[in-house]
Amino acid sequence: MNKILLLSIFVVSISLSSFTTAHKFYVSVTQVDYNKEEQSLQIISRIFLDDIENLLKERYDTLTNLDEGEESSGVDKNLAAYLNQKLQFVVNGEEVSFTFLGKEYEDDLIICYLEIENITSLETIEITNQILTDLFEEQQNIVHVKKGNQRKSVILEKEKGLGVLKFSK
Numbered sequence: 001m002n003k004i005l006l007l008s009i010f011v012v013s014i015s016l017s018s019f020t021t022a023h024k025f026y027v028s029v030t031q032v033d034y035n036k037e038e039q040s041l042q043i044i045s046r047i048f049l050d051d052i053e054n055l056l057k058e059r060y061d062t063l064t065n066l067d068e069g070e071e072s073s074g075v076d077k078n079l080a081a082y083l084n085q086k087l088q089f090v091v092n093g094e095e096v097s098f099t100f101l102g103k104e105y106e107d108d109l110i111i112c113y114l115e116i117e118n119i120t121s122l123e124t125i126e127i128t129n130q131i132l133t134d135l136f137e138e139q140q141n142i143v144h145v146k147k148g149n150q151r152k153s154v155i156l157e158k159e160k161g162l163g164v165l166k167f168s169k
Helices: 002-017 049-059 075-086
Strands: 027-035 040-048 087-091 094-096 099-106 109-117 124-129 140-147 150-157 162-166
Touching: 027 124, 040 049, 040 087, 049 075, 049 109, 075 087, 075 099, 075 109, 087 109, 124 140, 124 150, 150 162
Parallel strands: 027 140
Antiparallel strands: 027 040, 040 109, 087 094, 087 124, 099 109, 124 162, 140 150
16 A cells, blocks of 8 residues: 555656746846956956857857857857947946957856956946847846945846946045
């Protein structure tokens, strides 16, 4: 009797577990550091590799491959174009543009390196980050900004893609 009961419980639990799915998180993290000596904003953006690969395939080239050893040609160009559309900065009331310096792969992430030059001071920064929100409704883009000992953060989403952070002098 106990064997039949245990077997029944096992079969029911396996059947029920097939109806539950693991929730996938859609998130990117962007770190912006103000370097006073170099008068620049140094930006590192971490994005899940499979998500950005799917987006680049859909948007630019269905054959896009981001496997480190087999990367498709044109990935840097397409990635830079996409980031320029979805990531914007206004520093001290002035719109500024960044330079895409490159990328590297780390486990299941792509790490993008960007820089904004000629930033003599940082009092306010407006950040628009809509990375992957056109592909995933649940996408959240976390942005950390550091100026000296001050660190501020904002979470941006599809409906709230703009954040404003103010720093003391």
